[in-house]
Amino acid sequence: MEELRETRIAENMSEEEEDARAEVDIWTYVFGFAEMAVVKCAIELGIAEVIEGHGTPMTLSELSTQLGCEPTPLHRIMRFLVHRRVFKEKFTSNGPSGYALTLLSSRLMKHGKRSMAAMVSLESSPVMLASWNSLSACVQANGPYPFKAAHGEDVWSYATGHPTHSKLISDGMACSATKA
Incomplete structure (x- = not known):
């Protein structure tokens, strides 16, 4: 089914559009490992467990303190994971934006019911x-x-x-x- 959709899309693309898409696809393959590496990082750090234990969305500062890591690299990791919908950004009780669980991030908890x-x-x-x-x-x-x-x-x-x-x-x- 996916192949049929891809064929229909490709048939309606100009050669330039198809070439541009091919370049994007190649870059996706080149860095495909990064997605798994970042998800593994989130599991090893216990990000989902820390947010769940906090009970409400956590700011970057709170999360960084709880995890014992520097905010700058953690921010990059969280930005990637939010973009992939592993976590979501929500306002915290005191105003600033924080990170909250999603159904996807709940599967990254080491001991969750539906953990992967x-x-x-x-x-x-x-x-x-x-x-x-x-x-x-x-x-x-x-x-x-x-x-x-x-x-x-x-x-x-x-x-x-x-x-x-x-x-x-x-x-x-x-x-x-x-x-x-």
């Missing part, structure tokens, strides 16, 4: 990302699956010898199994 934080942590781990870097070599050589090409064994054998990764897998699978 463990799955993000698993899929963004260096072990799992290494598999993606082996994809083209596997396709060219009609070789083993990318995980095996990157690590010399399948994911389950690897997990047996690496308890930390095994826990990431277990936690990731548990969070996707408990969605309701």
